[in-house]
Amino acid sequence: MPERPQDPAALIAARGGRVTRTRTAVLSVLFDAGRPISHDEVGAALDARGVSHDRVTLYRTLDWLVSHDLAHKVAGPDRAWRFNAVGDEEHRHAHFHCDLCGRVFCLESLQPAIAATLPSGFRLGRAELSFHGLCPSCPGPLRSDAGHNRNKIAP
Amino acid sequence: MPERPQDPAALIAARGGRVTRTRTAVLSVLFDAGRPISHDEVGAALDARGVSHDRVTLYRTLDWLVSHDLAHKVAGPDRAWRFNAVGDEEHRHAHFHCDLCGRVFCLESLQPAIAATLPSGFRLGRAELSFHGLCPSCPGPLRSDAGHNRNKIAP
DNA sequence: CGGCTAATGCAACAGTGTAGCGTTTGTCTG
């Protein structure tokens, strides 16, 4: 049983994986980030912690975390995947992509209602809803009326 | 005034661009495709028509078409943009990504209703809704109940 | 036709991600 609810080593071991320096460090970085971050950002964070970070090993580590439900990945606006740690909750939420800083945010609290009927022959696996605009920490001209009223949005 | 409603040369000239062999051929290819296709697919189609296709020129041509409202681009599932010709209609619709063949389809007839409230501080530019699954021409195990009833979908 | 400039073609490069393969190292067993 893990001492902390989010102990990287314990979570990795519980999935049947070997507890290595890279895996624990990467998972810890993802927990600390709090939002989906790119392979490159993970590498920089590993640098800051003095942990070696071979590019290929990092890719494989991130993929391993995803395939073992310790992380999920979301496509970024720049053709690079973003990864973030997940607990046990479902990954059914929209994402916000900042047009200025490129950061991606999980909108876990947002529960969008989508009503749609696919044309015949299309078999649905999953739906992805992403919003693009400016994040709270970026300056910009767009007026914010988000957070004040519930909008109908046309993608 | 154009002879045909969709005469590539006339459309290009109307935007103030020079009517070149590559531009007319690419726009014609996009019109014929009927769905968003990748840079590579455009190149193959140009091959079939005996039109030279330098990689860089093709990228620049596609970008020019997009920036002059003759095409729109949508991110594919494989980190490659897909381009398709547009008339004068708005580009406000969802897209379908086939997990098997990788093709992308514009769901122009689909008018999804999205109701959502963004957290405070996020300023919305646009929303993108994409469905992933199997397209009509791909075999697969997923049962189709699309096209029969209107579903609520959780992204 | 002649000139100006947009557009092209080519080379070189950057960023993301993958495949092969020999080496290291966790983990399990005795």
Added chain:
DNA sequence: CAGACAAACGCTACACTGTTGCATTAGCCG
């Protein structure tokens, strides 16, 4: 704790998408 085995690592090399710089070509306009 020692040894064995397989998982994970680190390195090289590669594929693919897209961009930049610059000299050359070729639309377009008069």
